[in-house]
Amino acid sequence: MTLVLDKLGLARNGEVHLDGVSASFERGSLTTVLGRTLAGKTTLLRAIAGLQPIDSGRMERQGCEFGLLPPWRRDVAMVYQQFINYPHLSVFDNVAFPLRQRGVPDAEARSRTETALGMVGLSDFRARAPTALSGGQQQRVALARALVRRADILLLDEPLVNLDYKLREQLREEFRGLLTSQSDGIVIYNTTEPAEAMMLGDRIVVMHHGRILQAGSPKEVFERPANVAVAGIVNDPPMTILHGRLEDGRVTFGNDVGFPAPKHMDELSRGSYRFGIRATEILPSETGGVIGRVEFSEVSGSETFVHVVTPLGEAVMQLEGVHHVLTGSQMRLSFRPERLFAFNADGEGELVRAPTTGEY
Incomplete structure (x- = not known):
């Protein structure tokens, strides 16, 4: 089940954020979107999630107008650059929250939550409040809450940027298996770092000033950059x-x-x-x-x-x-x-x- 974006356009206050963006994302694939700050990466994810209305173009999935669906019907999970957790809930309850909201039986919710906490290395912190954790640990809580949903589309907006260097390097090595083992859905991962994009993605989409400059395998994009901007x-x-x-x-x-x-x-x-x-x-x-x-x-x-x-x-x-x-x-x-x-x-x-x- 492919997600197809066709000539998405978005401008606000005279500034172009998406400029004719066309791309396709395959089920079971992990696509990294690589670009510098203000390239349009976050806007793209927000548009897919239904959090940012577009001015033109269309999104299609399974033969339907995906872009016309309200956000709650798109089955999208998103992890932001700035972690978002519920301060009044424990780590365990933060991760379990989306399952309980959807009425998942308690035994299944508990099992899935424990699994997700183990995957991000927080099993020993399940009873703590998020405010008692480091910034990197709080980001992992947000990541586990997204993973536990097993959504059809998982969007990650530079999720490692706030982690310390050592943990970041460790998670980079584990992330590909961590993400693809959780879902046979579509995973789109934003990053500003070429090494991260090359390491994680089956496919790389290079964005610059709201446009897609090149899309292809890591090997293809690295060995044959389409133009000077991509080379940079x-x-x-x-x-x-x-x-x-x-x-x-x-x-x-x-x-x-x-x-x-x-x-x-x-x-x-x-x-x-x-x-x-x-x-x-x-x-x-x-x-x-x-x-x-x-x-x-x-x-x-x-x-x-x-x-x-x-x-x-x-x-x-x-x-x-x-x-x-x-x-x-x-x-x-x-x-x-x-x-x-x-x-x-x-x-x-x-x-x-x-x-x-x-x-x-």
């Missing part, structure tokens, strides 16, 4: 994009930087392009390449990200390990040409060439 969104840090030219078998940037064109660009016409390269494929160099000034560096776990301003534009380099790089210092960078992506120089910068899969 699906990479963390964003892919470095530099303007250059392809001519006489060489890729050139400015007057001084160039190298032989990689094999996957052999059939590409000469001219101007935007060339993209991931942070892991930019390397410190002693000769050649381009010299830039370190704008700043940041350590994230066991990796260091170095932001360098060069005459060609800003580049972000990812180094393994912890490195202390002085702000304002000079650094010479080189690029691995076999890892270059080529995008059109104008318009939305559509992808025209990507490294072959074997080169990854």
